[in-house]
Amino acid sequence: MRLLKKIIAAVVLLPGLALAAETDFPLDRAPDHTRDLAALQNGARLFVNYCLNCHAASAMRYNKLQELGLTPEQVKNNLMFTADKIGDMMTIAMSPKDAKAWFGATPPDLSVIARAKASSAGSGPDWLYTYLRTYYKDDTRATGWNNMAFPNVGMPHALWELQGIRAAKFVDEKDPHDPERTVHKFVGFEQITPGTMSAIEFDKSVADLVSFMTWMAEPAQHTRKRLGVWVLLFLGVFIVITWRLNASYWKHVK
Numbered sequence: 001m002r003l004l005k006k007i008i009a010a011v012v013l014l015p016g017l018a019l020a021a022e023t024d025f026p027l028d029r030a031p032d033h034t035r036d037l038a039a040l041q042n043g044a045r046l047f048v049n050y051c052l053n054c055h056a057a058s059a060m061r062y063n064k065l066q067e068l069g070l071t072p073e074q075v076k077n078n079l080m081f082t083a084d085k086i087g088d089m090m091t092i093a094m095s096p097k098d099a100k101a102w103f104g105a106t107p108p109d110l111s112v113i114a115r116a117k118a119s120s121a122g123s124g125p126d127w128l129y130t131y132l133r134t135y136y137k138d139d140t141r142a143t144g145w146n147n148m149a150f151p152n153v154g155m156p157h158a159l160w161e162l163q164g165i166r167a168a169k170f171v172d173e174k175d176p177h178d179p180e181r182t183v184h185k186f187v188g189f190e191q192i193t194p195g196t197m198s199a200i201e202f203d204k205s206v207a208d209l210v211s212f213m214t215w216m217a218e219p220a221q222h223t224r225k226r227l228g229v230w231v232l233l234f235l236g237v238f239i240v241i242t243w244r245l246n247a248s249y250w251k252h253v254k
Helices: 001-020 037-051 062-068 072-078 097-102 124-133 199-217 221-252
Strands: 058-060 134-138 145-147 164-173 178-193
Touching: 037 062, 037 199, 058 062, 062 072, 124 199
Parallel strands: 134 164
Antiparallel strands: 134 145, 164 178
């Protein structure tokens, strides 16, 4: 019952959070690696190491990761740090009460975040891909971080060691529609300290992470699409058969 409540809360509340976080910042197209098992395995590793500390994925079981080409031993030895049995849900030890006290709000469950974060500006994967790559140092924030896709975000930059520390550069310009108004325009990032990955490597890793979260939101999505094609083909053939059967049935009726 508690699991059902969490899933309902994720489906109902996360779309609202997506709309609240929506900005005019352009979204980058997220590479689709959901058919690449190596990329999904890397994404699962990143998710467990950098996301699962604070965010749960309570609709996903660890044994489901075997569909990514991993053996039960590989899952247990490399991806299970907070569970004892491979059939356990991907939950966290931190209680919602402690999370709210430490972060000001309970970190959302990420089971279906890739679907819930869809907005009018783009898909959920595009939003996540842009969001995870547009953190910058901001000493005015309590966490020391801010984000272009989600301004004044409460979550710190979990991947900063991989990406390094960056500053956002802004220039003040006159609003073309209102000369009396000044616009604070974003013009790019400045790398302050390097990360353990190059920019290309980091973008690839984030794409793998987002692809895993997309797969996690609906592991059977490719099967569903493949079956959908066969269903449409069957219906197309059945319509022809029905049409000819109808013509044969009524041909003697004047």
